[in-house]
Amino acid sequence: xxxxxxxxxxxxxxxxxxxxxxxxxxxxxxxxxxxxxxxxxxxxxxxxxxxxxxxxxxxxxxxxxxxxxxxxxxxxxxxxxxxxxxxxxxxxxxxxxxxxxxxxxxxxxxxxxxxxxxxxxxxxxxxxxxxxxxxxxxxxxxxxxxxxxxxxxxxxxxxxxxxxxxxxxxxxxxxxxxxxxxxxxxxxxxxxxxxxxxxxxxxxxxxxxxxxxxxxxxxxxxxxxxxxxxxxxxxxxxxxxxxxxxxxxxxxxxxxxxxxxxxxxxxxxxxxxxxxxxxxxxxxxxxxxxxxxxxxxxxxxxxxxxxxxxxxxxxxxxxxxxxxxxxxxxxxxxxxxxxxxxxxxxxxxxxxxxxxxxxxxxxxxxxxxxxxxxxxxxxxxxxxxxxxxxxxxxxxxxxxxxxxxxxxxxxxxxxxxxxxxxxxxxxxxxxxxxxxxxxxxxxxxxxxxxxxxxxxxxxxxxxxxxxxxxxxxxxxxxxxxxxxxxxxxxxxxxxxxxxxxxxxxxxxxxxxx
Amino acid sequence: xxxxxxxxxxxxxxxxxxxxxxxxxxxxxxxxxxxxxxxxxxxxxxxxxxxxxxxxxxxxxxxxxxxxxxxxxxxxxxxxxxxxxxxxxxxxxxxxxxxxxxxxxxxxxxxxxxxxxxxxxxxxxxxxxxxxxxxxxxxxxxxxxxxxxxxxxxxxxxxxxxxxxxxxxxxxxxxxxxxxxxxxxxxxxxxxxxxxxxxxxxxxxxxxxxxxxxxxxxxxxxxxxxxxxxxxxxxxxxxxxxxxxxxxxxxxxxxxxxxxxxxxxxxxxxxxxxxxxxxxxxxxxxxxxxxxxxxxxxxxxxxxxxxxxxxxxxxxxxxxxxxxxxxxxxxxxxxxxxxxxxxxxxxxxxxxxxxxxxxxxxxxxxxxxxxxxxxxxxxxxxxxxxxxxxxxxxxxx
Numbered sequence: 061x062x063x064x065x066x067x068x069x070x071x072x073x074x075x076x077x078x079x080x081x082x083x084x085x086x087x088x089x090x091x092x093x094x095x096x097x098x099x100x101x102x103x104x105x106x107x108x109x110x111x112x113x114x115x116x117x118x119x120x121x122x123x124x125x126x127x128x129x130x131x132x133x134x135x136x137x138x139x140x141x142x143x144x145x146x147x148x149x150x151x152x153x154x155x156x157x158x159x160x161x162x163x164x165x166x167x168x169x170x171x172x173x174x175x176x177x178x179x180x181x182x183x184x185x186x187x188x189x190x191x192x193x194x195x196x197x198x199x200x201x202x203x204x205x206x207x208x209x210x211x212x213x214x215x216x217x218x219x220x221x222x223x224x225x226x227x228x229x230x231x232x233x234x235x236x237x238x239x240x241x242x243x244x245x246x247x248x249x250x251x252x253x254x255x256x257x258x259x260x261x262x263x264x265x266x267x268x269x270x271x272x273x274x275x276x277x278x279x280x281x282x283x284x285x286x287x288x289x290x291x292x293x294x295x296x297x298x299x300x301x302x303x304x305x306x307x308x309x310x311x312x313x314x315x316x317x318x319x320x321x322x323x324x325x326x327x328x329x330x331x332x333x334x335x336x337x338x339x340x341x342x343x344x345x346x347x348x349x350x351x352x353x354x355x356x357x358x359x360x361x362x363x364x365x366x367x368x369x370x371x372x373x374x375x376x377x378x379x380x381x382x383x384x385x386x387x388x389x390x391x392x393x394x395x396x397x398x399x400x401x402x403x404x405x406x407x408x409x410x411x412x413x414x415x416x417x418x419x420x421x422x423x424x425x426x427x428x429x430x431x432x433x434x435x436x437x438x439x440x441x442x443x444x445x446x447x448x449x450x451x452x453x454x455x456x457x458x459x460x461x462x463x464x465x466x467x468x469x470x471x472x473x474x475x476x477x478x479x480x481x482x483x484x485x486x487x488x489x490x491x492x493x494x495x496x497x498x499x500x501x502x503x504x505x506x507x508x509x510x511x512x513x514x515x516x517x518x519x520x521x522x523x524x525x526x527x528x529x530x531x532x533x534x535x536x537x538x539x540x541x542x543x544x545x546x547x548x549x550x551x552x553x554x555x556x557x558x559x560x561x562x563x564x565x566x567x568x569x570x571x572x573x
Numbered sequence: 574x575x576x577x578x579x580x581x582x583x584x585x586x587x588x589x590x591x592x593x594x595x596x597x598x599x600x601x602x603x604x605x606x607x608x609x610x611x612x613x614x615x616x617x618x619x620x621x622x623x624x625x626x627x628x629x630x631x632x633x634x635x636x637x638x639x640x641x642x643x644x645x646x647x648x649x650x651x652x653x654x655x656x657x658x659x660x661x662x663x664x665x666x667x668x669x670x671x672x673x674x675x676x677x678x679x680x681x682x683x684x685x686x687x688x689x690x691x692x693x694x695x696x697x698x699x700x701x702x703x704x705x706x707x708x709x710x711x712x713x714x715x716x717x718x719x720x721x722x723x724x725x726x727x728x729x730x731x732x733x734x735x736x737x738x739x740x741x742x743x744x745x746x747x748x749x750x751x752x753x754x755x756x757x758x759x760x761x762x763x764x765x766x767x768x769x770x771x772x773x774x775x776x777x778x779x780x781x782x783x784x785x786x787x788x789x790x791x792x793x794x795x796x797x798x799x800x801x802x803x804x805x806x807x808x809x810x811x812x813x814x815x816x817x818x819x820x821x822x823x824x825x826x827x828x829x830x831x832x833x834x835x836x837x838x839x840x841x842x843x844x845x846x847x848x849x850x851x852x853x854x855x856x857x858x859x860x861x862x863x864x865x866x867x868x869x870x871x872x873x874x875x876x877x878x879x880x881x882x883x884x885x886x887x888x889x890x891x892x893x894x895x896x897x898x899x900x901x902x903x904x905x906x907x908x909x910x911x912x913x914x915x916x917x918x919x920x921x922x923x924x925x926x927x928x929x930x931x932x933x934x935x936x937x938x939x940x941x942x943x944x945x946x947x948x949x950x951x952x953x954x955x956x957x958x959x960x961x962x963x964x965x966x967x968x969x970x
Contacts, residue, residue, distance in 0.1 A: 323852030357709025358647050361855045363673035366705040531673070538673070538858060 065091040065308075067340040067567070068328055069545065070315045070354070071507070073101025076344030077298040077309075078560030079545040079567075081132055083342075084305035086568045091336060092307055093328065095314035095507055100295025101344065102506045102513070103555050109493030111443045112383040112435075115291040116497070117506060118513070118555050119379075119432055119450045120401065123279040124294075127192055128557035132301040136287045136294045139438035143284040143400045147251035148483045150406075152392025155247040159281070165245040172242045183227050184277035186215055191278055191551035191558050194566050195524045195533045231271050232520060236264035236408050246407035253412075254405035254428050255282075258452065259513040259553065261376045263415030264408050268520045275518060279556055284401055286432065289440055291555065298557075314507075318343070318350075318542065320359040325541030328354075339541050340571075342563060346508055346515035347371060347528035347548040355539060364538050367529035371522065371548070375499030375511030376418055378456035380429075380476050382449040383442070383493035387433065388484035398436040404429040404479060414455055421461035423472045427453045427479055446492075451476065458499035458510050469496050515548030524550060535563040536570065543567055583608035586633040587722040587783030591791075595801050602804070605698065605718075607634040610803035617908075619806035623769050624909045626798030627728035629790065630807055632775065633783075635723060636681075636698050639715040640691040648712035649683065649691055651854050652703075654838055654847040662688050665749045665766050669838045669846050671856030675863060676826040676835035678702060679819055680843070682766060684751055692717070696819045702827065706855070722783035726790065727773030727810075729959075730797040732967040735763070735774060738793040743774075744966030757782050768807060770814020772961040797970075812905045812914060815874050815955035817841055822872065822902040822916050836918070837863055840870040873924040874956065875901070875949040877913040877932055882906050883947065886932040888917050892946050894933055898923045901932060907956055914956045915949070926953040 065088075069080045072094035084090045098104055102117035120143075121136070128134070144158035155164040160177040162170055190212060196205035216224050230238065235256035239249040253264035256273035263269075276282055287294045299309055316331045318341050327337035343350040351360060351368045387398055405411050405428045414424040430452040435442040442448045453476045460468060473496045481487050499511025508515060516522050525533050527550045535543045535550075545563035547553035584607045586592075592610060600611040609631065612619055622628040640649055650657040653668040660666045662685045669680040681695030693703075703714045726735060735743055740754055740763060751764035759779045767773035778786050791799055811818065819825050823836045837860060838847050847860055877883050882904040890896040899919030907914045915932070924930065930949045935942055961967055 320852075323857070352709050358644070358651055359853055361673040361853070361858070362651070362702070362706040362708075363855070365708050369708045 062327070062335045062337050063091070065089050065336060065338040067091075067342055068093065068336055068338040069342045069344060070318075070328060070350075071095070071101060071344030071546065072099035072295075072299065072309055072311070073344045073546060074103045074295060074298055074555050074557055075546050075560030075563075076101065076342075077295065077302050078128055078132065078557040079342055079344070079564040080307045080309075081298070081302035081305045082561060082564035083567065084302065084307045086564075090307045091338070092302065092309040093313040093315050093330065093336070094309065094311045097311055098292070098295075099299045099309060099311060100292055102502070102508065103291040103295045105290030105292025105441075108381045108495040109383040112446070112448050112493065113290065113441045114381045114434065114448050114450045115286075116381075117379060117502060118291050119286070119434065119452070120284050121287055121291065121294065121555055122276070122282055122284045123554035123556035125192060125279050125556050125558045125561065128561050131561070132298065134294075134297055134301065136297055138285045139288040139434065140399050141283075141285040143286070144397075145251060145284070145401045145403060146393065146397055147247040147403050147405065148390065149247055149392070150482055154392055155245055155251065157248070157251070159283070162248060165243070165248055169243050169245050169248060173248065176242055179223075179226070180274060180277055181281045182219070182223070183230070184274045184281065186219065186227070187274050188278040189215065190524065191556075192562065194535065194562055195527070195550050197534065198525055232268055233270055234265050234267055235269040235273055236412065238270055239264075239408055250405035250407040250410055251403050253408040254403055254430070257411065257415070258430065258454070259377045261372070261374050261418065261457075261512075261517055262519070263412045265412050271520065271523070272518050275552065276554075279558075286434055286438070288438055290434060290438070294555065315354060317356070318354045320355065320539065323359075323540065325539060340543070340567065341541060342543045342545045342567065344546040344560070346373065346546060347544060348373065348509040349507065350542075350544060351537070355542065360537075360539055364529070364532065367531075371528055372517040372519070373510040373512040373515065374517075375458040375502060375508070375513065376455045377513060378453045378472065378499065379497040379502070380449075380451040380453050380473065381495040381497075382451070382491050384447040384449055384490045385492050386445070386490050387436070387447055388487040388490050390484045398433045402431040404431075404483060418455035418457045421457055421459055423457070423460065423475065424455045425475065427455065427476055429453050429476065429480055431480065451480070456498050458503070458512070460498075460500075464498045464500040469498060472496060472498070513547070514553030515546055516552075518552050523552070527552065535566045586631050587780040588631045588633065588724070588787055591784060591787045592631060592801060600803075604634045604804070605636065609634060612803035612805045613801055616803065616805035616809075619800055619802035620809050620908065622798060622800035622802060623728050623771060623806060623810050625729065626800065627726060627731045627734055627794055628769070628800055628802040628806060630725040630727065630802050632723045632725050633721075634718070636695050637716070637718045637721055638693045638699070638703055639717045640693060640703075640712060641689065641715075642712040643689070644710040644712045645689045645691055648707060648710050649693075650851065652706050653683070654854055654856065654860070656848040656851055657683070660685050662686070663751055665751055665764050667749075667846070669841075669843050671838065671860070672826050673855060673859065674826070675837045675856035675859030677823055677838055677841060678826045680817065684764060686751070686762075697825050697828070720780070722778050722780040722786075724776045724786070724790070725767050725769075725773060726776060727767045727769040727771055729772055729961055730794070730799075730970055731773050733969050734790065734794040734797055734799060736969065738789055747965045748963055757785055761786070768814070768816060769810040770816065770955055770957050770962065771810070771959060772964070772967050809905050809907075812903045812916065813907050813910060813955070813957035815916070817872065817916065818903065822918075833869075836870060836872075837868065839863055840868045840872065840918075842872040868921050870899075870918050871921050871924045873917050873919055873930070873951045874953070875915040875917055875930065875932065876952050876956070877915055877934075877949040878947045879934070879945070880906055880913055881934050881936045881945070881947075882913065883915050883932045883934045883949075886915075886934050888919050888949070889931040889933065889946070890923055892931050892948070894931065894946060898930070910956050912956060913947075924951050926951050
C-alpha cells in the first residue's frame with residue numbers, strides 16, 4: 061500500500077523542515093522522510109561520550125534568516141548570544157572583536173575595523189536581499205526574472221558610484237589582500253581571514269573569499285549565538301513548527317530512490333522498500349546525491365548530469381569534540397570568555413599555510429581552530445563541573461591522500477590537541493574523551509557528499525544564478541516534479557533556512573500559477 | 574614512462590596504397606587527420622560510377638565509437654532522439670543527437686552489432702560528449718576509428734559485385750541491415766547502408782585485411798565498372814539523396830559560438846527521428862517546448878528553375894527579392910535527375926512543401942557577373958530515390 065502526499069521532502073535538515081513547514085502552511089499535505097534517527101540533519105545535538113553532548117556538526121548560530129524566524133514563529137532559547145570572537149595569542153595579548161568593535165589592537169586598526177565593518181555589513185545587507193529571493197534567470201523574457209535583475213542593478217547603483225565600484229571590486233577578490241591592506245594586527249588579519257574561509261576548500265588567498273565573508277555576515281551581521289541545548293534544540297523547534305503546520309515527519313526512513321515514471325517524479329522509495337507517492341518531491345539532500353544517486357543519470361539529460369557531477373564539494377572542515385573534566389587554563393583569558401568563540405589563526409599567512417597541504421590531499425600540520433565551550437553556559441550538555449569543547453578544525457581534506465582510517469584520525473586529533481595545547485597547556489591532561497568527525501565521517505553521518513557544509517563550494521561559479529548549476533538555479537530541477545531545498549541550492553549553507561524558505565515559496569508560486 | 578609514437582603529418586588509411594595507385598590528379602585534402610582524395614581521375618566519371626555501376630569510397634576516417642556494457646541500450650536511447658529499443662541486433666539506425674537545449678550535435682548511424690553492443694559512426698568527433706553521457710551509467714565508450722577499415726560500395730552493380738566476391742546471404746540483407754561473414758580468417762561486417770541514396774553496402778574490416786579486401790573487391794568488380802571515388806563525387810550523390818551534412822547544412826552545436834546558429838532536429842526536417850514517447854532523452858524538454866511554441870527554421874529541398882547551381886544563394890519569399898527568408902547550404906546540378914537542386918534553410922513559416930520560393934543566383938561569364946532570380950519549388954521527397962535502393966533481394970545486374 062502506498063500513501064499519497066502533495067509534497068515529499070527528503071531529509072529533515074533545517075532547510076527541509078523550513079520548506080516542509082511553509083508548504084504545509086500553504087495547505088499542502090507534506091511528508092518529511094529523514095534517514096537518521098533524529099531530525100536536524102547537520103543541525104543536531106548528540107552524545108559523543110558518556111554524559112557529554114555537543115552540536116555534532118554546525119555549532120554556532122549566526123545565519124538564521126529573520127524572515128524564517130518570523131514566518132515560522134521561532135524563538136530559540138539562547139545559551140549565549142552576541143558572543144565575541146577572541147583571536148588567541150600565545151602570549152595572552154588576545155584580540156577581541158564583536159560587531160564593529162575590536163580591542164587589543166592599535167588605535168588605527170580600531171577605526172579601520174569600524175569602517176571595514178560598516179562597509180562589509182552594508183554590502184552584506186545588499187547580498188542578503190538576494191539570498192532571500194529566487195535568483196533570476198539570465199537570458200529570459202520572464203517578467204519576474206527581469207524585474208529581479210532590474211532591482212539588483214538598481215540596488216547596486218543605489219550604493220553610490222564609489223561604493224558600487226568597491227563592491228564590484230571586492231566580490232571577486234581574496235580576503236588576504238583586503239585584510240592586509242586595512243589592518244596592521246596579524247591576529248586580526250588572521251582571524252578575519254579564517255572567518256572568510258570557514259567551511260570551504262579555500263585559503264585566504266583564494267578568489268572570492270571576500271564574498272564568503274559577506275555571506276557570513278549576511279543574515280545577522282555575524283552576530284554569534286548558541287541555542288540552549290545545542291543546535292539540536294533549534295531543529296526540534298523547527299520540527300515542532302512543521303508538525304503544528306500539519307507536516308508528517310518520519311525518521312529512520314532513508315530514501316533509496318526517487319521514483320520516476322513517464323519522465324516525471326512520481327514519489328520516493330525508502331531503503332526498507334516502502335513507497336510514498338507524490339508528484340512533488342523536494343530534496344534537502346545535496347544536488348549530487350539527489351541527481352546521481354536518488355534519481356539516476358538515466359532520467360535526466362547529459363549536459364545537466366555533467367554539470368552536477370562537476371560540482372566542487374570537497375569538504376575540508378573537521379569537527380573535534382572533547383570531553384573535559386575541567387576548563388583548561390588559557391593565558392590572558394577571563395573566565396567568562398569561555399562562553400565566547402575562540403580562534404587560533406595567529407596571522408593570515410598561518411591560515412594560508414594551513415590550507416596549502418589540503419590542496420595535495422594532506423592535513424594541516426598546524427591547523428586553524430574555532431573553539432567553543434558550549435557547556436560553559438549550558439549545563440545540559442555535560443555532567444556538573446565538567447565541560448565539552450566543540451571545535452571546527454581546518455584543514456582536513458575529504459579526499460585524504462591515503463584515506464581516512466583510525467590511524468589518520470588519531471594523528472590529526474593529536475595535531476589539533478597539540479596546536480590548541482600551545483594556547484592551553486593543560487588541555488591534554490583534562491581530556492577524558494574525544495571524537496573527530498572528518499569530512500568523510502560527516503558524509504557518512506549526515507549524508508552530505510564530500511562532507512561539505514555548503515553542499516557545494518561557495519564560489520562565484522557556483523553562486524546565485526548558477527547554484528547548484530547553470531540552468532537549474534531556481535530550485536526546480538530539469539525533471540518535472542523535482543525540487544531542491546538544501547544548501548546546495550541558492551543561496552548556500554549555514555543554518556539559515558533561506559534555501560528551504562525560497563524553495564517553498566517558489567514551489568507554491570509555481571503550482572498556483 | 575614509455576614513449577608514445579605520435580603520427581606526424583596527415584594519416585594514411587589502410588587503403589592508401591590502392592588509392593594512390595589509381596590516383597592521377599594528386600588532389601587530396603584532410604578528413605579528420607587522414608588524407609583523402611577529392612577525386613582520383615575525374616569527379617564526374619566517379620559520380621556516374623555511383624549511379625550506373627559501382628563506386629568505392631574509403632570511409633575509414635569516419636569516426637567510430639564502440640558502445641558496450643550493461644547500460645548500453647539505456648545509454649544510447651538517452652543519447653539520441655529516436656527510440657533505439659526498436660533497433661534489434663543486426664540492424665542499423667540513422668540517428669541524430671542533441672545537447673540539453675535540443676540543438677543538434679551531429680547525426681550519424683548506429684549499428685546494433687550484437688545484443689547490447691553498438692557502433693556509432695559520425696562525421697565529427699564526440700569523445701568528450703559521449704564520455705559525459707556515460708556519467709552515472711554502466712557503459713563503456715571506445716574510439717575504434719583506427720581499428721576498423723571501412724569501404725562504401727555503392728551503386729546498381731554493388732550487389733552483383735559483392736555476391737561474385739563470395740559474400741553469401743547478401744540477397745536477404747534488407748536496407749539498414751548488417752551481417753557478419755568470414756573473410757580471410759577475420760570477421761567482415763557488411764551493412765546495407767550508405768551516403769549515396771542508392772543501392773549500396775558498407776564493408777567493415779580489420780585494417781590488416783584492408784588491402785586484400787580491396788583487391789578481391791576490384792577483381793570481382795572489374796567487368797561491372799567498379800571505380801574508386803573521391804569525396805567530390807560523393808558530395809553530389811548525397812545532395813541528390815537529400816542527406817544533410819554537418820558543417821555544411823547545419824553546424825554541430827559544440828562547434829558553434831553564436832546563439833541562433835545551431836539547429837534542432839525539427840528544424841532539419843528530422844522530426845521523424847524524434848520520439849516524444851520516450852520519457853527522457855537529451856534535448857527532450859527543449860524539443861517538446863519547441864514543438865509547442867514553433868520552430869524558427871526549416872530545412873527545405875529546392876527544385877530550382879534553370880541550370881545554374883544556386884551555390885550560397887539567398888532565398889526570398891518573392892521574385893523582387895524584398896523579403897529575405899534564408900539561404901542555400903548545398904546546391905548542384907543533378908545529372909541523374911536533370912534538375913537544378915539545392916538544400917537550404919528558411920525561416921518559418923516559409924518553405925512548406927509545394928510552395929514556391931525564389932533564389933538569387935549569381936553566375937560568372939568571362940569575368941562578368943550576372944544575377945538572376947530563379948523560381949524554386951519546395952519538394953518533399955529526396956531528389957533521387959531509385960526503386961533498387963529498397964529492393965530485397967536486389968537485382969543481379
